[in-house]
Amino acid sequence: MEKELEAPLKDAVGFLDQRGYRYAVIGGIALAQWGFIRTTHDVDIKVLVPETNYAAMRNAIRAAFPEPARTHAPQNPLIVAVTIQDVIVDFLLVIPGFEEQIIERAVSRDLGGWSIQVCSAEDLIIQKVVAGRDRDWLDVEELLIAQHDQLDQAYIEDWLSQFVEALQRPEILTKYQALRARVASLGE
Secondary structure, X not given: OOHHXXXXXXXXXXXXXXXXXXXXXXXXXHHHHOOOOOOOOEEEEEEOOHHHOHHHHHHHHHHHOOOEOOOOOOOOOOEEEEEEOOEEEEEEEOOOOHHHHHHHOOEEEEOOOOEEEEOOHHHHHHHHHHHOOHHHHHHHHHHHHHHHHHOOHHHHHHHXXXXXXXXXXXXXXXXXXXXXXXXXXXXX
């Protein structure tokens, strides 16, 4: 993890832990925890919203971290973008369903005297496949290489099948399966 991200991440996680909010770190920081280090300049955290009171959660985050980030971007009620020590931290408010699973399946990772809850490698892959940007597919490939036989492929494909149906995008599953097969052939 880039050194400049450590203090803002620690502040953000400290805020969540002190209030008993459940969360999972995602994005570039999570990638590094699963064996693929990619340069990242921000912090992304999924946060479970107690009693789905999104307004209260947004207010609590903004009260703790009053410096907004990305003020030029359109407002999304599920993203609270703040600046902590000159680093953008995106608090991504979880909606019921798959995103709750991300929090449930998060694992504790030690960062040398302090720890964070990190999104599982499988859930990170699912999010990136569904997002489908070129960079996300590169991340998925690297995760498949780094984690190879340690991944719960049945879990991944089950959720991807559900997203195929919900989004009517069958290509996401077929593209994932093709990428997985290609990566597997590299190890033969």
